[in-house]
Amino acid sequence: MTAPAPAPAPAPAARRALRRTAAGPLTAGPLTVALLTTALVAASTSCTGPAPTRTAPARTAPTPTPSDDGAWRGAWAASPQPPSDGNWSERGFADHTLRQVVRLTAGGTGVRIELSNRYGTMPLRIAGATVARPAEGAAVRPGSVRTLTFGKRPSATVPVGGTLLSDGLPLTVRPFESLTVTLRPAGPTGPATVHRMASATGYRAAGDHRGDVSGSAFTETGTSWYYLTGVEVTGGPDGHRRDGVVAFGDSLTDGHGSTLDADRRYPDRLAERLAALGRPRAVLNHGISGNKVVRHGGGAGEKALDRFAPDALDERGVGTVLVLEGINDIGGRLRPDVSVDELIAGHRELVRQAHARGLKAVGATLVPFKGSAYHTPENEAQRDAFNRWMRASGTYDAVIDLDRALADPADPDRMRPAYDSGDHLHPSDAGYRAMAEAVDPGAL
Template sequence: MRTTHTLRRTAIALLTTATLALAPTALATTDHTGAGTSWRGAWAASPQAPTQPLTPNWSQQGFDNHTVRQAVRVTASGTRTRIELSNRYGTTPLRVTGATVARTAEGGAVRPGSVRTLRFDGRASTTIPVGGTLLSDGTPFPVKAFESLTVTLYLAGETGPTTFHHFASATSYRADGDHRADVSGTAFKETSTSWYFLSGVEVTGGRDTARRSGIVTFGDSITDGVGAATDADNRYPDELAERLAAAGSPRAVLNQGIAGNQVVNDTTWAGEKALTRFREDVLNERGVGTVILLEGINDIGGSTVTFPAAPTPDVSVTALIKGHRTLIRQAHARGLKVIGATLTPIKGSFYESPANEAKRDAFNDWVRTSGAYDAIVDFDRTVADPADPDRILPAYDSGDGLHPNDAGYRAMAGALDLDRL
């Protein structure tokens, strides 16, 4: 069961955010309870169990007297900020010796004068129980949409295997010893392209305070942003947030994609099935009114490949549709609008086969014609090659026939009807 010590959880900003003139180790007054405030998500990443199927990471060995520094770009503005840490898949209580938030500079560095100590129920350190999630106290740390924040965690003791998010498409940094207040990135000599323990950033205050205006993008690797350039924030949810802001309708867009994830099957390396994680990753998000569902291609193809793990059980189109109907029903019960998305092309990828293509076509036909969603977006036709509609357009292909590149993700964001959102 999810636990917490606090209540749970613009055009693209071109104006320079004023830096608060506090010393790097200064403490600010914090809000221990969140009472009377309207917190909303500004950034998110879906937690996963430790694994190492494709790229090296630190999740299985964990940390011991390490400082971990992670930069994330928020999509909402606010006057106060807090972070969410997850020990959802930990096997022992997680001791966080200390944490800071700062404004990102180059590499592992942060901007001078911007470091703020985060507190947890008024204390600098905290322990998160096995399976738990914890929100920090709110701290006066104004942020603008599309600003990059750096969260630094000092973990003095052994953590054991860690809850993390595998494909961050962003660089994280690690240093030996306590460097949570460092401005320079000199001590951070190791890097990873995953996020560790950090599962959310929330804000309150500011202008874009419309109740439940946020959007969750939920899905697999194509939501997660596999194929996008590292540290460029060009995943389709990033591009959607930028497009909304440019249209004068800024809204938080929270990315809850997990590469390899399936709707119906749990996997050993790509997270719990959507039917399980939907409650935690979508329904429990603050300030959300819409969810975009793009998931199912791994259910269709997972039984036909042998990497990066053993094949998963075959999933029929009927079972996949049933899974989507369950997610839609759960979202509607919480008052969320649901946007359904067609599955993008697979010809030329490791999922290509006549049987898989027939399933994809049948599922996409259901998305387009069933009326089960509040609205749909046809990502299939958006990125398909007009000369060969079962294949992704070469200009949009990251190179594997399955995942879009930056241009492809930009086209996907452009396909969404902003009025329907």
């Protein structure tokens, strides 16, 4: 099948207009939902990269109206990416049902999901969706399947480039409990918005199996998430909390090298550690493997400067953003390297954006990478210069020194062998645990 021609990535202003623009409350009470109708407001310049980037035709964004979204807070998240080869996103879906399992880092008495069609080429029609408590594999626990609605209807349409929230569903969930989300697209969908590296198994079945308890129909498996970009909760003993943490970054936040289906990425470990210390906070993972701060990354999504607001700052119930990003800017081979001054300027802008939203900005030093494909003497010098700036400048409200936490004492430019997944750039499960343990809870 011949892939559609690449289209330009949306402009920053357009991207901000696409994220969670509420069209107004549909019902009253703590489970009020706002259907999000969004649109592109401007075309942008094109960029090249390892995978095509698509966007919607220009549209006029509606004027937002108030909703009672203050009752909701993020419990799980994934950043959307353009379609790419190596998964189901390039072809999209026709007569299929998708089943995806996610683990929450916050609990409550109500849940709702967020769907994104950010990179779709046509409106995404959803014939139906359910949530359930997972069993083994694609199976779910008997009696746990609950039908989601959208504006009190079982079906919905997500506009090209848009985002949609389901209605709130009364359902008690606990922190670190998993949910199975089943989507039945009313295909064909065209190329699908995806999060490529889920580090979790997803399932696909031919036909309509949204209400199945058994997983026997879900004979195809993959390791990406499709359309699902958030799960939010409301109510419960922590319903007043607005101190969630967004972990923002690249593959080291995304969890490259961690064990499949084990939830051992560093943001997972950080949420567990905070809970064990009696200081529980939701931790939302907005890492994208291959992402860069000041350069567009094709299939790795828009540069951090453009996606920071829609992906991270627009999350509900968040008080802190923890930024670990820049290794792809100085070490990437797919585009010209940037100077350390450009990278620093990019981070200053991220801090400015976070502070403009009243959020605390915490930065992290870049980890050792000697021996990796990225390492050269010149790139090492840039990493060292950036880390010196991070430690000394005072730009961020606090700094987590992941460089020193992972460094081999015998060779500080190299990752400690026990923490190395094998490529000398990405940590192992033990390395991701060490990253989480390096985070001072008081700094968040």
